[in-house]
Amino acid sequence: MNTLPIALPLTPDACPDASDRRLALEVSESSIAVLVPGSGAESDCIYAEIALDADSSQYLRAVEEAVYANPMLLCDFRSVTVVLRGRNTLVQPHGFGSWLPVADGMEVLSEGIASPGVEVAADYPSELLKFLRRSFSNPYIGNHMSRLCSFLGHLSRRSNRQRAYLQYRGAAVDVLIYSGGALQFAASYRVTSPDDALYYALAACETAGFDRSEGEMMLVAPAPLRDSLQPLLRRYVNYVMPLIIPADLCRQAPLELALAARPNSHN
Secondary structure, eight states: OOEEOOOSSOOGGGOTTGGGSEEEEEEOSSEEEEEEOOSSTTSOEEEEEEEOOTTOSOHHHHHHHHHHTOGGGGSOOSEEEEEEOSSOEEEEETTOOOOSOOOTTEEEEEEEETTTTEEEEEEEEHHHHHHHHHHSSSOEEEEHHHHHHHHHHHHHTTOSSEEEEEEEOSSEEEEEEEETTEEEEEEEEEOSSHHHHHHHHHHHHHHHTOOTTTSEEEEEOOHHHHHHHHHHHTTTOSEEEEOOOOTTSOTTSOHHHHHHHSTTTTO
């Protein structure tokens, strides 16, 4: 999938065939990532990252201003998926039940993942969810960890070894560990440096009983970040290698956002 260079703000003329395309958004505490795949397998996609106003005293206002300042996002797309990051997230056995009292002004979203038999639950500001639901036409809204659990679990079944997957995006690192397709550990951490990412990766390995001599560690990251973290990991883990991303996914985007834009990619 080729990526069409796109300048901000995103205006409707950037995507005149919106009705034939899917829109996928990843909303974090600092930015909104936007991915619109091409209408055909060989056509260009649109990818952009919109920084949220760091000076805004209200997170919701920052999200609203970012959406209204980029009116392409409000075009009549074929479908809209919103993937949320940055809130309290728990990956638990399916059917575990209520995991957290709902705080005032918050709403819990929960999604079952059939293949690994887990449920991903997270809480978000109610006003943010209301804004997303009224601004977009029938959007799917979920947690970024859901698609990672499903897709990476599918990949892990191809190996007889334990597998740890690390997605490093600079401000955050996702760590998921599987054995024979069974999910053993999943968590997301805020980080400020490759050393932070290394610490959390090794701590997760220790918690999950990951064999750093025999297990495989697959790294997902933009090239500069991968080059900074991979040598550190190789000091402590024998098998560290980049994860080969399917060709139909946009390699510049976060993996979970690419999966959201190509919903059949994890099947």
